[in-house]
Amino acid sequence: MNQVIVQSSLPVTLIGGGALGVDDLETALALAPALIAADGGAGAALAAGYMPEAVFGDFDSLARVDLDRIPSDRLFPIREQMSTDFDKTLRSVSAPVMLAVGFLGARVDHQLAAFNVLVRYPERPCILLGASEVVFHAPPSLTLDLAPGAVVSLFPMRAVTGRSQGLDWPIDGLEMSPDGRIGTSNRATTGVVRIETDGPGLLVIVPRDALAAVTRALAPDAVPPAPAPGPRRVRA
Known part of the structure; x- marks a missing residue:
C-alpha cells in the first residue's frame, strides 16, 4: 500500500537510524526545513535537539523513552515486516524532494536496500546524503x-x-x-x-558539495530562497 499520510509543499528532511555525520542533519535542514523520521531516526533527531513532525515505521528500533517524548499525533506506526522503515516512510510522504540522512555508511546491506527503494519509488524524489557523496534516482x-x-x-x-x-x-x-x-x-x-x-x-x-545543486535540479520551484522556519527544537 502506497497511501500518502503526510503532504508537504516544502522539501523534507528524513532522518534514519543509521550512520549520521556531525553536520548531516543541519546541512539537510538548511535546504529542507520540515523534519520527519524513520523509526530509530526519531531518537537521533531528539538527541540532536529536534522534534520530528512525523515518525514512520514499525518502531522496533525506537527506544521507549524517546517514543514517550513524541506527541501521539506525530506517530504513524506501520507494523508490516515486508519492507524497510525507509520504504514505509518514502511511500507515505509526498513532498517536492526529500533529503535523507542516516541511510548511508555502516552496513552495506542497508545501503543496498536504500538504493532499491529509490528505484522502486521514482515518483518520490529523494537524495541520500553520505559522508562525501550524494545519491539519487535520475528523473527522465x-x-x-x-x-x-x-x-x-x-x-x-x-x-x-x-x-x-x-x-x-x-x-x-x-x-x-x-x-x-x-x-x-x-x-x-x-x-x-x-x-x-x-x-x-x-x-x-555526485560529490556532497553538489547537494544544493541536486536539490534545485529535482525541485526547482520548491527550494526556499531564504531560510524557512525549521523544525522545533526540544529540551535535552
Whole structure:
C-alpha cells in the first residue's frame, strides 16, 4: 500500500537510524526545513535537539523513552515486516524532494536496500546524503550545475539507456545494467551536465558539495530562497 499520510509543499528532511555525520542533519535542514523520521531516526533527531513532525515505521528500533517524548499525533506506526522503515516512510510522504540522512555508511546491506527503494519509488524524489557523496534516482530529464571535473557516477539498478551532454564519456547508445556496463567515475566537462533516460532505474552519484545543486535540479520551484522556519527544537 502506497497511501500518502503526510503532504508537504516544502522539501523534507528524513532522518534514519543509521550512520549520521556531525553536520548531516543541519546541512539537510538548511535546504529542507520540515523534519520527519524513520523509526530509530526519531531518537537521533531528539538527541540532536529536534522534534520530528512525523515518525514512520514499525518502531522496533525506537527506544521507549524517546517514543514517550513524541506527541501521539506525530506517530504513524506501520507494523508490516515486508519492507524497510525507509520504504514505509518514502511511500507515505509526498513532498517536492526529500533529503535523507542516516541511510548511508555502516552496513552495506542497508545501503543496498536504500538504493532499491529509490528505484522502486521514482515518483518520490529523494537524495541520500553520505559522508562525501550524494545519491539519487535520475528523473527522465536532469540538468545539473557542477564544478568542471566533478565526478559523476551513473549506476544502473536495472537495464537502462539514455543520452548525456557535459560528460567526459557520453552514455548515448549504451545499454547499462547491474550485471553489464556501468558508468562509475565519469566526469563533468564544462560544469553543466544533462542526462536523459528512457526509463527508471539509473542512480546518480555526485560529490556532497553538489547537494544544493541536486536539490534545485529535482525541485526547482520548491527550494526556499531564504531560510524557512525549521523544525522545533526540544529540551535535552
